Amino acid sequence: MNNIIVLPLIIPIIVGVILVFLRPYVKTQRVISLVTMISLAGISLYILNKVQAEGIIRLDFGGWVPPFGILFVADSFAMLFVLTASIVTAICLIYAFSSIGESHEKMFFYPFVLFLVAGVNGSFLTGDLFNLFVCFEVMLLASYVLITLGGKKAQLRESIKYVIINVLSSWFFLVALAYLYGTIGTLNMAHVSERVAEAGQGPLLTTISILFLIVFSLKAGLLLFFWLPGSYSVPPTAVAALFGALLTKVGIYALFRTFTLIFYHEPSITHTLIGIMAGVTLVVGCIGAIAYKDVRLIASYNVVIAVGFILVGLAVATQTSLEGSIYYVIHDMIAKAMLFLIVGTMIVLTGKTKIDEISGLIRNYPLFGWMVFVVTCSLAGIPPLSGFVGKVLVGQGAIESGSYVLLALAFLSSIVVLYSLLRIFLNSIFGETIISTEDEVPLKKGMIIPIVLLGVGTASLGLGAEFISEYVSDAAYVLSKPSVYIEAVLGGNK
Amino acid sequence: METLIVLLIGILVAVATYLILSRNIIRVILGTAVLSHAVHLLILTMGGLKTGNVPLLKEADAPYTDALPQALILTAIVISFAVTAFILVLAYRAYQDIGADDLDALRGTSDE
Numbered sequence: 001m002n003n004i005i006v007l008p009l010i011i012p013i014i015v016g017v018i019l020v021f022l023r024p025y026v027k028t029q030r031v032i033s034l035v036t037m038i039s040l041a042g043i044s045l046y047i048l049n050k051v052q053a054e055g056i057i058r059l060d061f062g063g064w065v066p067p068f069g070i071l072f073v074a075d076s077f078a079m080l081f082v083l084t085a086s087i088v089t090a091i092c093l094i095y096a097f098s099s100i101g102e103s104h105e106k107m108f109f110y111p112f113v114l115f116l117v118a119g120v121n122g123s124f125l126t127g128d129l130f131n132l133f134v135c136f137e138v139m140l141l142a143s144y145v146l147i148t149l150g151g152k153k154a155q156l157r158e159s160i161k162y163v164i165i166n167v168l169s170s171w172f173f174l175v176a177l178a179y180l181y182g183t184i185g186t187l188n189m190a191h192v193s194e195r196v197a198e199a200g201q202g203p204l205l206t207t208i209s210i211l212f213l214i215v216f217s218l219k220a221g222l223l224l225f226f227w228l229p230g231s232y233s234v235p236p237t238a239v240a241a242l243f244g245a246l247l248t249k250v251g252i253y254a255l256f257r258t259f260t261l262i263f264y265h266e267p268s269i270t271h272t273l274i275g276i277m278a279g280v281t282l283v284v285g286c287i288g289a290i291a292y293k294d295v296r297l298i299a300s301y302n303v304v305i306a307v308g309f310i311l312v313g314l315a316v317a318t319q320t321s322l323e324g325s326i327y328y329v330i331h332d333m334i335a336k337a338m339l340f341l342i343v344g345t346m347i348v349l350t351g352k353t354k355i356d357e358i359s360g361l362i363r364n365y366p367l368f369g370w371m372v373f374v375v376t377c378s379l380a381g382i383p384p385l386s387g388f389v390g391k392v393l394v395g396q397g398a399i400e401s402g403s404y405v406l407l408a409l410a411f412l413s414s415i416v417v418l419y420s421l422l423r424i425f426l427n428s429i430f431g432e433t434i435i436s437t438e439d440e441v442p443l444k445k446g447m448i449i450p451i452v453l454l455g456v457g458t459a460s461l462g463l464g465a466e467f468i469s470e471y472v473s474d475a476a477y478v479l480s481k482p483s484v485y486i487e488a489v490l491g492g493n494k
Numbered sequence: 495m496e497t498l499i500v501l502l503i504g505i506l507v508a509v510a511t512y513l514i515l516s517r518n519i520i521r522v523i524l525g526t527a528v529l530s531h532a533v534h535l536l537i538l539t540m541g542g543l544k545t546g547n548v549p550l551l552k553e554a555d556a557p558y559t560d561a562l563p564q565a566l567i568l569t570a571i572v573i574s575f576a577v578t579a580f581i582l583v584l585a586y587r588a589y590q591d592i593g594a595d596d597l598d599a600l601r602g603t604s605d606e
Contacts (some may be wrong), residue, residue, distance in 0.1 A: 137573045144580055148587075156588040157600045163581050167526045168514075168578075174533040174570055181563070182540030389512055398519065 002059045007043050007075040008121035009135075011036060016114035030097050033110040035116070037090035044086055048471060049331065050081040056478070056488035058127065066127070066489050067191035073127035073489060077475035080326065080468075081124045081253055084154045084333045087457070088245045089117050091450045092388060095341055096238035098446025099348065099395045104149055104236065112149070113242065116142035123250045127489060129180070129187045132254065133173050136219070140166050147231060148238045154234045162231040162393045165405065169218035176211035183208065190489035193262045195480055202267035208268050209263035213277075220251025221307045223277040228304060233296035240296070241371075244303050245337035249329055252310055259314060260322070260479040269316060274331045275315030275406055282413045283306035289420035290426050292393025293354045295343045295428075299422055302339060302379065306332045307411050312403075312410045322398020324478035328390030331461060331467075335378045335387065338454035339421075342372055344426060345447050350435070355424055360433030365443050371451050376425055380418035386461035499539045499606065506532035519595045520583045530574035534567045 009149025015036045019029050051057055056075045060066060061120050093113065094440025126132050133165065142168075148159045181187060183204060184195045196205055216225070222227045232243055263270055285304035292298055310332065350358045362369030374385070381387035393412060398407035429435070435441075459467070476487055506528055508561035539565030548562040550595030589595050 010549075132571070134569060137577075141576065142581065144577075144584075148584060151587065151591065153591055156584070156591055160581075160584060160600060163584060164514075164522060164526065167574075167577055167581070168529075169525075170573075171529050173535055174530075175536060177566070178537040178540040179532065181537070181566075230543055273520070 002057050004043065004126060005047055005057055005059050005063075005072050008040055008086070008125065009072075009118050010120070010397060011040060011043075012114040016070045016111040016118070019111045019114065021109065023106060026102060029105065030108045033117065034090060034093050036114065037054050037086055037093060037111035040117070040121075041083060041086040041090060044079055044083040046404050047074055048076065048083055049080055050470060051076055052474060056485065057434060058489055067186050067188040070131050071127045071188070071489070073123045073189075073323070073485070074125060075475065075478050075485065075488070077256070077326065077479060078124045079414070080254075080330060080471055080475055081249065082121050084330045085120055085124075085246055085249070087441070088316075088333050088337045088454075089113065089242060091236050091453050091457075092152045092241050092245070092341070094453070095241065095447060095450040096236075098444045099344070100236055100238055106175060107149060110145075111455045112142045112145045116146065116242065116246070118142075120246050120250055124253055127189050129189060129192065130177060133170070134175060135172070136250070137170065139247070139250065140170070143178055143232075143243065146242075147235045149239070150236060152234070158231045160225055161471050162338060165218065172211060173215045174219070176208055176215060178207045179211065186333060188489070189257070189261055190486045194486055194490065196262055196265065197482075201263060205263070206266050206269055208260070209266075210468075211271065212258050213255070213270065213273065216251045216254045219248070220311075221248045221253060221309050222255070222274075222283075222306055222366065223281050223284075225281065225285070225304045226306070229240060229297050232300040232303065236345065237341060237348070240344065241301075241337045241340035244299065244340045245333045246308055248303060252307065253330060253474065255311065256314055256322075256325070256479065260317070261482050261485055264317075264482065269317050274311055275403065278311035278315050279406055279409050281305075281311070282409045286413050286416040286420075289416060290423075293356060295346060295353055295355060295358075298355075298424060299336075299343045302417060302420065303336060304384060305412070305417055306336065306379075309391075309394070309413060311405045311411050313397065315406060316394070316397045316401050316403050317396040317480075318400050319476050320400060321394050321478040322479050323472055324390050324393025324395070324397055326390075326472050326475050327465070328394060330472075331378070331386035331390055331458065332350040334454055334457045338371075338375045338451060338458065341451050341454065342368075342375060343424075345443070345451065348447070349441050355427040357430035358434070359431040360429075360435070362429045363433040364435050364437075364440050365448075367452070368443060370467070371455050372421075372425055372429050373446075374458065375454045376418065376421040378462070379421060381414050384459070384462045386458045386465075388462060389465045432467055485492060495541055495543050499535060499543065503532050503535050503539070506535070513531060517597045519588075519597060521576055522597070523581050526581070527574070527578050530570070530578075537567050542557050573594070 059072045061070050119135050122135030198475035216222045285301050288301035310325045310328050313321040324425050378387050381391040510525045510529035513521045541560045546557035546559045549558040
């Protein structure tokens with residue numbers, strides 16, 4: 001029974017299509033979409049455990065044995081991403097119930113969130129490079145709609161740039177695929193990896209790998225993130241949180257997959273380049289996070305810093321640092337969703353976006369103020385919250401391989417993250433309150449509950465790191481030993 | 495034949511780059527459309543142009559032409575068609591709301 005691993009892709013699509021027909025029934029749509037996401041989380045947890053017990057699972061569509069057909073491959077690395085994405089999406093949906101507004105809900109908001117999830121999950125699970133392109137496009141089309149939904153001037157203005165940049169990067173993806181197919185003659189990831197290893201990664205293949213690097217960097221926001229702050233600060237809060245948590249992570253996943261499985265023979269070129277890009281991303285992201293006073297832009301630049309940090313783990317590419325990166329991605333999905341929800345809630349409560357216009361929120365909303373403190377500590381990597389483990393392991397890996405410059409940049413960036421978020425905390429949460437008790441906008445339960453849930457999530461991920469360490473080290477082991485993945489896909493037919 | 499097609503791809507990419515670099519949104523969108531045609535031709539050329547018979551088992555003799563690039567292109571065409579349709583609608587809507595089809599007028603992030 002390997003068919004189960006197609007469920008994370010197929011369930012959201014089917015349910016999304018059904019929801020299109022339930023357009024006027026907002027309550028039904030809410031219930032169905034939330035139940036879908038929770039059951040997806042359950043299914044992915046089940047698959048994750050199955051992978052742990054039985055090794056990597058694959059599903060050949062239509063019975064075409066690899067390398068001929070398209071296939072899905074579930075290893076711990078992919079399943080950890082799918083699981084976290086499902087949980088974070090479910091929580092963002094709860095936030096959307098009370099914040100997104102009925103006009104959005106009647107304009108197919110929930111179907112498109114589900115299509116987005118389908119694209120994201122498909123990208124994580126696929127074992128075929130062209131299929132990865134298709135899943136990227138499914139995800140991107142849903143994201144185009146979600147970013148424009150509402151049709152405010154700022155949304156339209158930013159979404160045009162977002163769409164054109166992504167069309168261009170998809171074009172680069174196709175060019176890279178064409179060259180790869182012309183050189184290697186296959187698009188099945190495991191098969192490509194095997195053939196690259198046989199032929200040796202010559203200059204031609206290294207050039208193709210850099211083309212892939214450009215494509216995935218555009219999607220992940222590694223160095224080529226110029227589009228990111230603008231487009232992540234315009235959509236409604238719940239959508240921004242989903243984007244901040246999920247979309248860049250798909251690019252990160254693709255970078256990890258291609259540069260650990262396929263193009264790992266010339267680390268002095270490719271991985272050095274990734275290291276330089278990650279370093280520059282960290283520096284520029286830090287400058288951005290400090291430079292702006294708009295809370296949404298501060299949050300967006302924090303996404304950029306996190307991408308740089310995670311890619312330090314790939315540039316170093318020891319098993320420890322990969323493990324650290326995986327921890328950090330899981331942490332970052334949860335914490336970034338939380339940060340975006342908090343920032344959006346601040347804007348809802350005060351109607352203002354600049355940190356020096358908001359003040360003293362902790363007096364009116366004590367629980368909310370504490371949650372801002374939790375997310376600040378979590379993103380800065382203060383134990384026992386979840387950022388800590390990832391940072392320690394990436395640091396350890398960097399020391400093992402002697403990449404001291406990256407190490408220094410990575411940890412300096414943590415201090416800048418702390419500073420940029422403390423600025424929000426000191427200016428907006430502490431201080432004289434600007435809201436009198438009469439004008440106080442009540443903080444809806446539907447808004448604070450998801451934030452608290454994510455806060456609990458980051459705390460329990462930090463405290464319970466022991467529980468997931470087994471999965472994470474298995475994922476890092478598969479990443480650092482490409483032969484395991486290749487054997488699972490090409491060796492023997494189940 | 496391959497050389498000819500590759501030259502054609504080069505010309506298409508040059509035209510598309512010129513269009514994308516202009517300020518008018520419609521020209522940018524046309525540029526992306528031309529660009530996608532260029533890459534479809536590139537995939538076709540990369541798979542080899544007519545190196546054998548039609549790939550129908552029992553109907554024709556080996557060697558067969560590789561059919562995979564065509565499947566890839568078909569998928570890519572559908573996707574680029576959908577995306578182009580979407581951007582055209584988006585550009586029209588932006589033109590209605592903002593009153594500009596010039597990318598210079600779409601600058602800025604903070605003013606609502």
